[in-house]
Amino acid sequence: MPTKKDPLSGIENPLALDQQVCFGLAVAARSVIALYRPLLEPMGLTHPQYLVMLALWEEEPLRVSELSRKVQLDPGTLSPLLKRLEAQGYIRRERNKLDERSLAVVLTERGRALRDDAEKIPPAIVERLDMSVDELMELHRRLLEVIAAATR
Amino acid sequence: MPTKKDPLSGIENPLALDQQVCFGLAVAARSVIALYRPLLEPMGLTHPQYLVMLALWEEEPLRVSELSRKVQLDPGTLSPLLKRLEAQGYIRRERNKLDERSLAVVLTERGRALRDDAEKIPPAIVERLDMSVDELMELHRRLLEVIAAATR
């Protein structure tokens, strides 16, 4: 009877900190996001707030539940985040007349205008990382694979 | 005079949410770490606490500053985290007699014993992800590259 082969059998210490993929992911995410901080701070945005703005610059209005699916943050995280964006004057939150449960998030003029500043960010990050766009796209492809694997 | 070519010139919308590497990193890190939660929860550990334990299972004692460098968390994050690990009975924090400023973190017997449970985690994660170890190692290699790029 064929038994499943241990996939980690060739590895000397499976608990070695510096070869944990989860550790690499956590550090990489924090390191890259840290590069955004000085660019976002003058705009008054945190990185998750920036992701929400990206979603809204693509499509608007969005309900909280749609935003939640798009930026992959749960409603409990988004709720106070959206209030802060509203306090900044970048968005408005308005109840739907037809369904008082749902909340439509729309950009203000100020929020729409912010996109011009944001356009400088991706090239600045790529330049700062000093990696080829091909390499970044390859990394991105592999990240999508692991996301798919983790969430199925 | 040769001008530097815009590396993003071939991309249709540089602000598209779903092609931001930072977004992929954030989602991938959260998705993968989420897989650890049900495995760590019975051990009474969060993921960052697990990383600290991995570091200590490799080497002990470690000062807070050494731990900070190893797990890449700042002392302000580690300080309360270590207190929680101590409250759980997995570690002890003891002041160095020769230098009262520094704090030596050591494992308790309970903390050392926890390693046996932890050994089940890496194979469980790899099986759950259902990705080849080669593919995971290739991802890890690329993560180290982007960490190096972001932190230099």
Place this chain on the structure above:
DNA sequence: GGCAAACTGTTTGTGCACCAACTATTGGTA
């Protein structure tokens, strides 16, 4: 029409993550 279930977003509690300010100790130096 009335009610139970489903749905939408909010609130609360715990624990990071980061930053800036702080305390205590140590080491060098005038």
Place this chain on the structure above:
DNA sequence: TACCAATAGTTGGTGCACAAACAGTTTGCC
């Protein structure tokens, strides 16, 4: 010796991230 700067860790404040409990609204169904 007295002081000053550097070092080690702690504290407090803001903002995620996640889970569970919650409140209000809508829908389906009798």
